[in-house]
Amino acid sequence: MVRKVNTDRYDDREYVSTNLIEAYDQLMNFVAKHLPDKFFMEGDQRISLRTKIFREVVANLIVHREYTNALPATFTIYEDKVEIINANIPHGEGALDPDNFTPFPKNPIIAKFFIQLGRVDELGSGVLNVNKYMEYYAPGKQPQFVEGIPFRTIMPLDVTLVNKHDAISNGINEEISEGISEGIKRGIIENVNKEIRLRWYSIINIIEKNAGIKVKNILQYFDVSERTIKNDLSILSKLNIIVYKGSLKTGGYFIKLKK
Numbered sequence: 001m002v003r004k005v006n007t008d009r010y011d012d013r014e015y016v017s018t019n020l021i022e023a024y025d026q027l028m029n030f031v032a033k034h035l036p037d038k039f040f041m042e043g044d045q046r047i048s049l050r051t052k053i054f055r056e057v058v059a060n061l062i063v064h065r066e067y068t069n070a071l072p073a074t075f076t077i078y079e080d081k082v083e084i085i086n087a088n089i090p091h092g093e094g095a096l097d098p099d100n101f102t103p104f105p106k107n108p109i110i111a112k113f114f115i116q117l118g119r120v121d122e123l124g125s126g127v128l129n130v131n132k133y134m135e136y137y138a139p140g141k142q143p144q145f146v147e148g149i150p151f152r153t154i155m156p157l158d159v160t161l162v163n164k165h166d167a168i169s170n171g172i173n174e175e176i177s178e179g180i181s182e183g184i185k186r187g188i189i190e191n192v193n194k195e196i197r198l199r200w201y202s203i204i205n206i207i208e209k210n211a212g213i214k215v216k217n218i219l220q221y222f223d224v225s226e227r228t229i230k231n232d233l234s235i236l237s238k239l240n241i242i243v244y245k246g247s248l249k250t251g252g253y254f255i256k257l258k259k
Contacts, residue, residue, distance in 0.1 A: 002034050002077045014198075020062050020110065024119060025223060026195065027058045027075060032202035032221070034077050036161045037209055040136055049137040051221065056126035057153060059119050061086050064106045064151070071150060079163075081156050088151035096145040098131045130155075196232075199224070203232055204255070207242055212252035 001010040014030045016023050028051075037050040061073055061084055069087035076083050091104045105111055114120040121129070130143050134155070141156035199222065206221055207213055219229050233253065236242045243256040 001074070004077070004079045007078075020114075021117070024058055024062055026198070027061070028055065029195070029198035029202055030075070031058070032205060033198055035082070035157070036164065037205070038137055038158075038161065039209075040133075048221065049133055052133045053130050053137055053155070055119065056129050057082075057084060057155060059114055060126045060153070063111045063114055063120060064088070066106070079157070080159050081154055084153040084155075086151045086153075088147070088149060090147045090149055090151070092147045094147060096127060096147060098127050098145075101127065103127075200232060200236060203229075203236065204241065207253050208255050211254050212245070214252050218253070 001014075002012040003010050005011050012034065014026060016026050018026070031050065031054045035050055035054070037048050040047055040049045058075075061075065064086070065073060066087040066089050069089075071085075071087040073087065074083075074085045076085075089106070091106075111120060115122065120126070127145055134141065134143050138156045138158045138161075141158075143156065144152070144154040146152040146154070202221065203218060206218055210217070215226065215229060215233065218233075219226055222229065233242065233244075237244065240256055242253050244253055245251055
C-alpha cells in the first residue's frame, strides 16, 4: 500500500496473491512505480540504488516468511519510510545488528531456489547490502530489521527526494492515463492488464531519470524478454508518451509530454 496523503486508508494498493516468482516481480514493479531512484556510480558503472536496496527487502520478505502463519505480509510506503511486516517465528528478539548477527535459514529450499534465480546472493547478504547502499539512498538514516512476532523491516526515505519524485510522477502518470485511454479508443491496445500498466509506469520513470537510455539498459531493470520491452516501448511511442531520438546506434528514448 501507499499511505502518503490518505493515511487512514491508502493512496494506492496492490493485492499480491500468486506464486513466489510473480510476487517478487509485482512487488518490484510497485516499488518502481512509487519510490524514487537516485543517480549513483559504483566504480565506472551506474547502478540503481532503489533496485539494489529493495530487491533485497522484497526477496527477504518472500524467502524468510513463516508460511504456516495466516498473517498477511504488508509492504507499506509512507512519506518518510517503508514498513514491511511479515509473519515470523523469531530466533531472537529485537533489532538486528548488521555488524554482529548470525543469519538463520528459515526456508532453506526457497532460499536456494532464489539464489539460483539470481535474486538472492547468499544467506545474510540482504541485511548487509541494504545497510551498505542505504547511506547513499537516504543519507544519515539507518534501516531497521526487528526480530519478533511479526518480523518488522523499516526503511527510511529521503523526504525531499520522495516529494520531487511524486511531483514529477503525477504529471507523467496523467499523460500515461491519457495515452492509454486514447490508445484503447484507437485500437492500439487490445488488453491492458494491471501488470503491464505497472511495467509501463516503471519504464516511464526509468526514461524520465535516464534521458536517452537504450533498450539494453532498460532491460536490466526487468525480468522479461527483450522482445517484451521493445513491444512496450513501441506502444508507449505510439501513444506519444515517449520518443526515440538519434540514430539506431547512438540514439535513445526520451519523455515526450504534451505541451
